[in-house]
Amino acid sequence: xxxxxxxxxxxxxxxxxxxxxxNQPNAQYHFIQEEGSTLRLHILCLTDSQTADEQWQSSxxxxxxxxxxxxxxxxxxxLHGTQQAHIRTAVLHNVGDGYSSQLFKFVLDDQAKGAFRxxxxxxxxxQQVEAYQTNRNIxxxxxxxxxxxxxxxIYADDVKASHGATTGQLDESAIFYMQQRGIDRDTAAKLLxxxxxxEVLNTLSDTELQEKLVEKINTIL
Amino acid sequence: xxxxxxxxxxxxxxxxxxxxxxxxxxxxxHAIMGPNGAGKSTLSNxxxxxxxxxxxxxxxxxxxxxLLDMVPEVRAREGIFLSFQYPxxxxxxxxxxxxxxxxxxxxxxEGKQPLKAAExxxxxxxKKALVGMDNKLTNRSVNEGFSGGEKKRNEIFQMAMLxxxxxxxxxxxxGLDIDALRIVAEGVNKLKTPHTASIVITHYQRLLDYIVxxxxxxxxxxxxxxTGSKDLALELEAxxxxxxxx
Ligand SMILES: Nc1ncnc2c1ncn2[C@@H]1O[C@H](COP(=O)(O)OP(=O)(O)OP(=O)(O)O)[C@@H](O)[C@H]1O
Ligand SMILES: [Mg+2]
Numbered sequence: 247x248x249x250x251x252x253x254x255x256x257x258x259x260x261x262x263x264x265x266x267x268x269n270q271p272n273a274q275y276h277f278i279q280e281e282g283s284t285l286r287l288h289i290l291c292l293t294d295s296q297t298a299d300e301q302w303q304s305s306x307x308x309x310x311x312x313x314x315x316x317x318x319x320x321x322x323x324x325l326h327g328t329q330q331a332h333i334r335t336a337v338l339h340n341v342g343d344g345y346s347s348q349l350f351k352f353v354l355d356d357q358a359k360g361a362f363r364x365x366x367x368x369x370x371x372x373q374q375v376e377a378y379q380t381n382r383n384i385x386x387x388x389x390x391x392x393x394x395x396x397x398x399x400i401y402a403d404d405v406k407a408s409h410g411a412t413t414g415q416l417d418e419s420a421i422f423y424m425q426q427r428g429i430d431r432d433t434a435a436k437l438l439x440x441x442x443x444x445e446v447l448n449t450l451s452d453t454e455l456q457e458k459l460v461e462k463i464n465t466i467l
Numbered sequence: 468x469x470x471x472x473x474x475x476x477x478x479x480x481x482x483x484x485x486x487x488x489x490x491x492x493x494x495x496x497h498a499i500m501g502p503n504g505a506g507k508s509t510l511s512n513x514x515x516x517x518x519x520x521x522x523x524x525x526x527x528x529x530x531x532x533x534l535l536d537m538v539p540e541v542r543a544r545e546g547i548f549l550s551f552q553y554p555x556x557x558x559x560x561x562x563x564x565x566x567x568x569x570x571x572x573x574x575x576x577e578g579k580q581p582l583k584a585a586e587x588x589x590x591x592x593x594k595k596a597l598v599g600m601d602n603k604l605t606n607r608s609v610n611e612g613f614s615g616g617e618k619k620r621n622e623i624f625q626m627a628m629l630x631x632x633x634x635x636x637x638x639x640x641x642g643l644d645i646d647a648l649r650i651v652a653e654g655v656n657k658l659k660t661p662h663t664a665s666i667v668i669t670h671y672q673r674l675l676d677y678i679v680x681x682x683x684x685x686x687x688x689x690x691x692x693x694t695g696s697k698d699l700a701l702e703l704e705a706x707x708x709x710x711x712x713x
Pocket of ligand 2: 508509552637
């Protein structure tokens with residue numbers, strides 16, 4: 247792992263904090279959430295650089311130390327060339343009555359590599375917790391690789407928790423359907439991939455950034 | 468408009484179309500009937516350029532051009548439209564957005580400017596009314612969670628938007644309730660001009676009461692084995708395909 251300094255941030259009671267991590271090569275965060283606080287965090291990895299050899303290593307740890315906290319983690323990686331993005335998350339429900347959701351999406355082209363390691367821990371006394379984790383990935387080339395490692399440790403019994411991970415290719419029947427309506431293959435693929443990322447991007451409260459990112463996705467694709 | 472000569476096509480190494488001939492002129496409606504698995508949808512897919520099929524012999528001329536040389540999107544822009552037997556769901560892409568892209572790609576192909584936002588909305592309103600398409604549906608993702616009948620209506624809505632010269636309706640009647648069938652068929656009839664033509668694939672005479680064909684063909688085992696007037700559909704409805712075994 248990298249030697250980057252870990253940033254420790256405590257969310258005070260009732261606080262709502264938004265964090266956007268845009269193309270930081272080495273983001274290391276450790277959050278502590280106090281009573282009734284909300285954390286909304288986005289990790290976004292995408293550049294239209296010529297070299298296409300960037301590497302991103304992010305590690306996000308969130309501890310819910312009091313009740314009624316909400317943790318919402320979102321991430322996307324649109325990688326090509328030899329780019330690599332490793333995202334590690336750990337959401338620790340140390341007490342009950344909490345909510346967390348994680349949604350991470352990757353699209354990998356060329357020889358790009360992505361990794362998502364999502365840890366979710368619900369301690370024995372942390373009852374009445376809802377915790378979700380989703381990782382969806384699309385590989386555009388045979389050489390691209392995605393590694394998904396969900397780690398769920400759930401010790402409380404009165405909880406709702408789920409995780410899902412899928413890695414697949416572009417839906418060829420959808421592409422043909424669009425071609426049959428006169429849309430060329432590339433445009434069809436762009437429409438599908440923008441729709442794929444929209445689920446992450448439409449959760450950004452900064453709509454200007456949202457638009458910029460959509461534009462960038464379109465130039466990269 | 469369309470001339471299919473000795474068409475042979477296969478999928479996964481299995482020959483499905485085995486020397487099919489069919490000529491369609493402007494203004495005509497051709498119904499194609501035939502048993503399950505005969506190759507009706509295969510014909511639709513081959514005409515629209517589905518990549519899973521290989522044409523091994525024969526030719527298809529569409530408005531003077533070699534159709535089989537064109538990629539699927541060019542065939543569409545040249546005026547071929549398929550109402551899919553099983554319309555595909557496209558999560559996250561709204562019907563409006565999808566149609567705006569499709570209409571403007573076609574216009575570009577014809578050397579026209581893209582439609583202005585107001586013009587596009589006017590066109591949408593007009594065509595929605597024509598096929599009785601619900602406003603709520605056009606704001607949703609293409610076909611996602613649509614009922615069977617809603618999907619079929621959405622196909623005809625898209626046909627209305629794109630104004631193709633050759634439309635292929637592959638079992639558009641399946642899944643439609645009685646009223647929807649009438650509305651959709653009336654929509655198809657309104658889109659008919661002396662310069663358009665249709666291939667209507669169906670298992671039931673019922674649809675042909677509304678969309679009256681000039682010819683009815685029976686497709687069996689990869690070939691057109693019988694051609695007749697609209698009365699042939701009535702005869703098939705009464706007697707089935709038993710004659711094929713003689
Ligand atoms: N991928 C495939 N591999 C092998 N055979 C296939 C494949 N796809 C289709 N077929 C076969 O091709 C034949 C023709 O299918 P097609 O869908 O054209 O029939 P159809 O006439 O449209 O039937 P229906 O009336 O049931 O819609 C069928 O026997 C079908 O099983
Ligand atoms: Mg069929």
